[in-house]
Amino acid sequence: MKIKLTSVYVDDQEKALGFYTDVLGFTKKADFSNGPYRWLTVxxxxxxxxxxxQLALxxxxxxxAYQQAIFKQGQPALMFFTDDVKGDYERIKGRGAGFAMPPTEVTGSTIAQLNDTCGNLVQITQLARW
Structure with missing residues (x-):
């Protein structure tokens, strides 16, 4: 088995697409509509x-209610991994992202958290090299 898709709820798909592509650097993969429904992935x-x-409306x-509750608790909805959290922090911050937490060393990793502007906290993680 493989994980091929996961979803995150966003309050504005077009705004989310801009954030995840222009700010984070992901690539739009699928974008099609059926009536009011839009299937959008990066x-x-x-x-x-x-x-x-999937950037799900x-x-x-x-x-x-779930999205708002975990955001209020400071719980990231997503976690991405990198080999250079400090470099990604500077690159993403330079593109206008608002960070809730700059790169911070925690047990076994360095993490940073940012607001995706669509209702979610995103965590970027660099695992420690032992």
């Missing part, structure tokens, strides 16, 4: 055939 340019992230009241 992927890492390092793994274009790897796992896709948060129009479900239960999902919206």
């Amino acid at each position: 992927a890492s340019p390092d793994e274009p055939e790897g796992t896709e992230l 948060n129009d479900n009241p239960a999902a919206k």
Whole structure:
């Protein structure tokens, strides 16, 4: 088995697409509509055939309550891994992203957290080299 897709709820798909492509550097993978429904995914340019992230419109009241609750608790909705968290922090910050936490050493890794402007906290993690 493989994980090919995971989803994150966003309050504005077009705004989310801009953030995940222009700010984080992901590539748009799929974008098609069927009536009011829009299927929108992005992927890492390092793994274009790897796992896709669906930017799902948060129009479900239960999902919206969940999204708002974990954001309020400071819980990231997503975690991405990198080999250079400080370099990615500077690159992403230079593109206008607002960080809730700059690169911070924690047990076994260095993490940074930012607001995706669409209702979610995103964590960037660099694992420690032993």
